[in-house]
Amino acid sequence: MKANEAQSAWRLVEVWGDTADTGHLAWSILIGASVSIVGFLVASRILTVVVATPELARAYAMLAGLAGCLLAGVICAILFRPKREVTEGDAGDPSWREEVLDKLAAESGGLGTVADLPAAAVREMQELQLFELFAARERHSPAIVPTGNAASPVSPVQPQSTAM
Structure with a gap:
């Protein structure tokens, strides 16, 4: 074989x-x-x-x-039929997902936050069972500060002014 x-x-x-x-x-x-x-x-x-x-x-x-x-x-x-094989299901070792998230976080824009996503993107990520993966990554990365948008009730972080 x-x-x-x-x-x-x-x-x-x-x-x-x-x-x-x-x-x-x-x-x-x-x-x-x-x-x-x-x-x-x-x-x-x-x-x-x-x-x-x-x-x-x-x-x-x-x-x-x-x-x-x-x-x-x-x-x-x-x-001539297609040669690709599409399979659904768990890919076995989930560590590759973490590697992908690490690469995305290292890019210039970073990962951002799930709070920044539009409602349609959140629904799609939930359907693909990816939302929790990104949310868990966000909870474990304190360096990410949510900026919020219409899809989330989180308000933007405003810098405090220092008047002297």
């Missing part, structure tokens, strides 16, 4: 942030080029007779070639 996994792993490449099989990618390129070029050539031949000027016929033929690209995309989507 490991040899089969290793063999299939080398065939996978990342293209524009997505995983693709190199064989399927090559076939997709061939299908896309063929369908679009054939569409362009057929439309060019037909439109040269029908349209008044050759420039306009060529422009319409280019549109037919673009339509061929879309058709090729549909054909390839039917022939």
Whole structure:
């Protein structure tokens, strides 16, 4: 089984942030080029007779070639299924979440506070079960000072003036 996994792993490449099989990618390129070029050539031949000027016929033929690209995309989507596997559930070791939070906190803007989030973001984080993770991190980090917003009743912290 490991040899089969290793063999299939080398065939996978990342293209524009997505995983693709190199064989399927090559076939997709061939299908896309063929369908679009054939569409362009057929439309060019037909439109040269029908349209008044050759420039306009060529422009319409280019549109037919673009339509061929879309058709090729549909054909390839039917022939070659996605290679990614989406799994839901606990990822096992939760320490990676803490590492991600550490990296986010180290960035120039920092983590901020959950009180700064709009109500829609709070609801989404609760649905994804991430709200408590950020809230717990905030409770354990006294350096974070909430600034508050409309989604939270926390009022902003105002600096005290020192009049002399």
